[in-house]
Amino acid sequence: MPFVSSPINSxxxxxxxxxxxxxxxxxxxxxxxxxxxVSCVFYNDEQNVPSNNHTPPHRVNLAxxxxxxxxxxxxxxxxxxxxxxxxxxxxxxxxxxxSEPVGEEES
Numbered sequence: 001m002p003f004v005s006s007p008i009n010s011x012x013x014x015x016x017x018x019x020x021x022x023x024x025x026x027x028x029x030x031x032x033x034x035x036x037x038v039s040c041v042f043y044n045d046e047q048n049v050p051s052n053n054h055t056p057p058h059r060v061n062l063a064x065x066x067x068x069x070x071x072x073x074x075x076x077x078x079x080x081x082x083x084x085x086x087x088x089x090x091x092x093x094x095x096x097x098x099s100e101p102v103g104e105e106e107s
Contacts, residue, residue, distance in 0.1 A: 004060055005085040006037040008095070011076050025066040028073065030084065030095075038084040040095070042066045052086065052093040060086045062093040 014027040028040040038060045043049045046065035054060045062084070064072065072095060076082060079097045086093040 002088050003085065004054060004088070005083060006032045008032055008037065008076070008082040008084060013073065026069055028069075028076065030076070030082075038062060038086070038093070038095075040064060040072055042069045052091045054086055054088055054091075060084070060093060062086075062095070 008030040010031045012029045012031075014029070016022055016025055022044060024041060025044045026042040028042075029036050030038045030040065035058070037058070040062045042064050044066050046067060049063050049065050052060070052062050075095060075097070081098060082095060083098075084093065084095050
């Protein structure tokens with residue numbers, strides 16, 4: 001499947017405590033209709049973040065440095081509707097909003 005996409009209507013945050021060997025600092029599991037459609041994986045070693053990946057048919061993981069956790073969480077908390085997309089051919093993945101009018105405040 002060359003392109004995977006889905007709306008996101010709920011999420012769960014998992015924050016790990018400090019551990020000397022920990023490579024993953026946090027997950028944000030995103031759901032649509034109760035199904036995990038994408039997981040955002042936040043890596044502690046910002047110089048060695050692996051590529052995004054997709055294990056068909058459904059499992060998509062988007063890899064981020066831990067410094068992006070607040071930004072991704074803010075988008076999920078403050079924007080609506082939210083979607084994700086993943087292009088298999090180049091492993092490009094994203095979380096996005098729809099087009100919004102300039103200057104529109106969130107309600």
